[in-house]
Amino acid sequence: RKEVEQDPGPFNVPEGATVAFNCTYSNSASQSFFWYRQDCRKEPKLLMSVYSSGNEDGRFTAQLNRASQYISLLIRDSKLSDSATYLCVVNKDSNYQLIWGAGTKLIIKP
Amino acid sequence: DAGITQSPRHKVTETGTPVTLRCHQTENHRYMYWYRQDPGHGLRLIHYSYGVKDTDKGEVSDGYSVSRSKTEDFLLTLESATSSQTSVYFCASRGDTQYFGPGTRLTVL
Numbered sequence: 001r002k003e004v005e006q007d008p009g010p011f012n013v014p015e016g017a018t019v020a021f022n023c024t025y026s027n028s029a030s031q032s033f034f035w036y037r038q039d040c041r042k043e044p045k046l047l048m049s050v051y052s053s054g055n056e057d058g059r060f061t062a063q064l065n066r067a068s069q070y071i072s073l074l075i076r077d078s079k080l081s082d083s084a085t086y087l088c089v090v091n092k093d094s095n096y097q098l099i100w101g102a103g104t105k106l107i108i109k110p
Numbered sequence: 111d112a113g114i115t116q117s118p119r120h121k122v123t124e125t126g127t128p129v130t131l132r133c134h135q136t137e138n139h140r141y142m143y144w145y146r147q148d149p150g151h152g153l154r155l156i157h158y159s160y161g162v163k164d165t166d167k168g169e170v171s172d173g174y175s176v177s178r179s180k181t182e183d184f185l186l187t188l189e190s191a192t193s194s195q196t197s198v199y200f201c202a203s204r205g206d207t208q209y210f211g212p213g214t215r216l217t218v219l
Binding site: 032043044 | 141145150152153154155158160168200204207208209210211213
C-alpha cells in the first residue's frame with residue numbers, strides 16, 4: 001500500500017461546478033498535511049495547509065479526517081485556471097520529510 | 111515564493127557520464143531537498159540536507175550523491191548516469207513548508 005494514495009483522475013469538470021477529491025494516508029502519526037498544485041511541466045506550489053479544524057481559502061476548502069486517515073479538497077465555482085494536478089502531501093516524521101501522493105489531475109472544461 | 115533556482119534547466123547526457131545539478135536558494139533556509147518526479151509516482155526524495163555539510167539519504171538515493179558546502183547551495187551528482195535516471199529533478203528548501211525550484215529535465219541516452 002502506498003503511504004499516500006490519490007485517485008489519479010483525470011476529473012473532467014465543467015466550468016462553475018464544484019469538485020472534490022480525497023487522499024488517504026497510512027501513517028497515523030502524521031501531523032502536517034498540505035495540498036500543492038502543479039501545472040504542466042512546472043514545479044509544485046503550495047495551495048494550502050490542512051488543519052484539524054478544516055480551513056477555507058476563497059473557493060478552496062480543505063478538511064482532515066484523522067479517524068479515517070484522509071484529507072479532502074473541495075473547489076467551488078471552478079475556473080478554467082484551476083486545471084492542474086493537485087498533490088496531497090503528508091509529513092513523514094519530525095525531521096521535516098514529506099510524503100507525496102502521485103497527484104489528481106483536474107481538467108476544467110468551458 | 112522562496113527564491114530557488116536550479117541549473118541547468120535541461121540536460122541531455124550519455125550513459126556513464128557524470129552529471130551535477132545545482133540548486134541555489136536565497137532564503138537562508140536550513141533544510142534543502144532533492145526529489146525526482148516520474149509519471150505515476152509522487153515526488154520521491156533522493157537526498158536532503160539539514161545544514162552545511164549535513165546530509166542524509168532519502169528513499170531513492172542509490173546512484174546519487176550530494177554536497178552542501180554553503181547554506182545557499184545544494185548539489186546533486188550522478189556519478190555515472192544511467193537511463194533509469196532520466197527524470198525531472200526538483201530541488202526544494204524548507205520555510206514554513208517546502209518551496210520548489212523550477213526543475214531540471216535530465217535525459218540520459
